[in-house]
Amino acid sequence: MDAWSNVVEIISIVFMAIGAFFIFVGGVGALRMPDFYTRMHAASLTDSAGPIFILIGLILHTDSFLVAIKLFTVLVFILITGPTASNALASAALLAGNKPSLAVKQTTAE
Amino acid sequence: MIFYIVAFALVITMCLALVRAVRGPGLYDRVLAVNMMGTKTVLLLAVIAYIMGRPDYIDLALAYALINFIGVFAVLEFFRTRESQLALTSSTTQSGQEKALDEQGGQS
Numbered sequence: 001m002d003a004w005s006n007v008v009e010i011i012s013i014v015f016m017a018i019g020a021f022f023i024f025v026g027g028v029g030a031l032r033m034p035d036f037y038t039r040m041h042a043a044s045l046t047d048s049a050g051p052i053f054i055l056i057g058l059i060l061h062t063d064s065f066l067v068a069i070k071l072f073t074v075l076v077f078i079l080i081t082g083p084t085a086s087n088a089l090a091s092a093a094l095l096a097g098n099k100p101s102l103a104v105k106q107t108t109a110e
Numbered sequence: 111m112i113f114y115i116v117a118f119a120l121v122i123t124m125c126l127a128l129v130r131a132v133r134g135p136g137l138y139d140r141v142l143a144v145n146m147m148g149t150k151t152v153l154l155l156a157v158i159a160y161i162m163g164r165p166d167y168i169d170l171a172l173a174y175a176l177i178n179f180i181g182v183f184a185v186l187e188f189f190r191t192r193e194s195q196l197a198l199t200s201s202t203t204q205s206g207q208e209k210a211l212d213e214q215g216g217q218s
Binding site for chain 2: 027055061064093
């Protein structure tokens with residue numbers, strides 16, 4: 001029993017470390033990417049991959065069932081709303097005439 | 111210890127998103143940075159609940175996730191309708207000018 005809780009603890013720590021890595025990489029990408037759409041790709045990475053790993057790590061770390069259910073609800077809400085907000089933002093930017101610069105280079109090269 | 115590492119990464123990423131929101135060229139970069147900031151706030155509240163040992167903060171994280179979603183959608187719908195209205199009014203004024211020019215040409 002003690003060995004099993006140690007294994008769950010180690011898995012939770014590894015998940016949270018992976019989530020922190022994804023969050024940090026997404027933040028650096030959102031600051032340093034050259035285009036609006038590539039920046040949005042990095043930001044939506046922090047909206048989807050980071051919360052999955054961090055919140056699953058927190059769920060594995062807790063003993064209370066109610067806290068686990070609340071964290072799972074937060075995870076479901078973030079996974080529904082994050083890609084929806086990214087889609088609405090991309091369509092609004094495209095409607096406003098914000099062209100992706102890398103795609104323009106590719107079409108001129110062809 | 112791992113909670114402090116995750117909270118540090120979240121705060122660093124929020125600072126980077128704030129730099130993007132201040133420096134970002136144009137409106138949509140700023141909306142993107144604000145959206146990022148909201149998601150990071152939800153995660154930071156969940157981690158702070160574990161650091162301080164108070165599970166009440168997870169309710170705040172849940173409420174903040176819903177409020178952030180509604181806020182971003184309200185801002186995006188506002189700017190979307192404004193852009194479409196601007197395109198509509200500019201096209202109508204252009205067609206009105208063309209009509210006026212045609213009428214002048216017909217009269218002259």
